[in-house]
Amino acid sequence: MDKVITISRQYGSGGREIGQKLADAWGIPFYDNELITRAAKESGFAEAAFESAEARANNSLLYSIARGTAHFSGQDMGFSVSNLSLDDKLYIAQAEVIRKCAAEGPCVIVGRCADYILRKRDDLVNIFVYADMEFRKERAIRIDHMEEEKIESAILKIDKRRANYHNFHTGEKWGRIENYSLCVDSGRIGTDKAAEVIRLYVESL
Amino acid sequence: MDKVITISRQYGSGGREIGQKLADAWGIPFYDNELITRAAKESGFAEAAFESAEARANNSLLYSIARGTAHFSGQDMGFSVSNLSLDDKLYIAQAEVIRKCAAEGPCVIVGRCADYILRKRDDLVNIFVYADMEFRKERAIRIDHMEEEKIESAILKIDKRRANYHNFHTGEKWGRIENYSLCVDSGRIGTDKAAEVIRLYVESL
Structure with a gap:
């Protein structure tokens, strides 16, 4: 398979x-909640921060994570990364983890x-x-x-x-x-x- | 099965x-176009009449078919069978055939x-x-x-x-x-x- x-x-x-x-x-x-753990570890985030989008609003740190892990630049896509919601930034970081998991096989x-x-x-x-x-x-x-x-x-x-x-x-x-x-x-x-x-x-x- | x-x-x-x-x-x-043939035969219709809803508008005959084969009375459902379109009457006759096919096994x-x-x-x-x-x-x-x-x-x-x-x-x-x-x-x-x-x-x- x-x-x-x-x-x-x-x-x-x-x-x-x-x-x-x-x-x-x-x-x-198999990736499910493990995904959160993995995302947290790779990005240097505390796991708790990923469990709820509302948990923390440490925007500058999330910003750097989103920048550091995303393959694209927010500006290229017509929006400014700094204007992204916390939820969007979490999504970008998780998306990057998902891509990495899939790339491994x-x-x-x-x-x-x-x-x-x-x-x-x-x-x-x-x-x-x-x-x-x-x-x-x-x-x-x-x-x-x-x-x-x-x-x-x-x-x-x-x-x-x-x-x-x-x-x-x-x-x-x-x-x-x-x-x-x-x-x-x-x-x-x-x-x-x-x-x-x-x-x-x-x-x- | x-x-x-x-x-x-x-x-x-x-x-x-x-x-x-x-x-x-x-x-x-297996029932597909055969369904039309069967519906036609059972209802005494010419096959051609079933092939297109627009083909003929022999309402009084269709009316009797719809009445004769449908399990429900149009009046019970809040409409008059005589007011049904030709298309609806064809649907009722075909539905009856489908029910009979399924009832056979x-x-x-x-x-x-x-x-x-x-x-x-x-x-x-x-x-x-x-x-x-x-x-x-x-x-x-x-x-x-x-x-x-x-x-x-x-x-x-x-x-x-x-x-x-x-x-x-x-x-x-x-x-x-x-x-x-x-x-x-x-x-x-x-x-x-x-x-x-x-x-x-x-x-x-």
Whole structure:
């Protein structure tokens, strides 16, 4: 398997778990929250600063990071880096980490607009994982210990946040079929079998 | 395999061919244009009348067909059957045929809003097949002998027609991920392998 796989997923669909299963099956790296750690280490940032865009507003330091790690100059793109929001600067630093991970070889990356950030790579395969609400509720309660009360609106809120994050940073619509090579409803077959279906697709390339 | 499979597809993606491959592999009926023939025969219509909604406006005959084959009464749904357009009446007659096909047992049905018409069946699996424009152009020229000039706009026009037909009759958006259990980009792996991936998904249910 010589591809870079990105997985976008609805909250509770098991997309992260499926990504881990795929990486294990292929014996390749898996990047999810590790991405934050790695970004933090490479950029000399404290991990905590990356966990929330609101956490700190140390703009001058972020500015130098964004400059130091980004391949492009903000000025070339018609904006001034110093005018970027903290959120944008974090995005730029994370994008750079994602590019480095992919450059190291085949891997599975979950979330964080990796599908868009790596769109120019020929070896890229974008996967979308989704599921019915019952499946997602059950997982949210069992795995993330989410409260049962108002769980549906809580789940939809997380999806909304993911969609907004993606749409804002990419200008493309999250969950639009054409952005992916394969979209799998994991709710009907479970995460093990969903991983098998994705594996067959990728190994058919 | 004990499921009813519907395939929705972008023009040129090979969705019809994939549907045929699946039906052959499972040894079950495949319905596409045959659907029209069957609808025509069962309703006592001339086939030609079904081929184009504009072809004839024999309203009183269509009215009796719509009444005779539809499970619901138009009045119950807040409209008068006699006020339905010819197009709507054809849709009702075709929907009835699709329901009958599905009631007879496992089968593969391509297009014609079958995904929506059969949405209450527990054994339903909706698949969406799509592909990049280059793949679709090549197939349109080779298989449908489409002219190379302005082919891209011709392809997009057919998709637009399919989307409009679906959206009009179902009130749902054609090609929206959540309407399907699996969405496959056939352009990257070809129709044979796409059929294998779909087969694995369906047989995992």
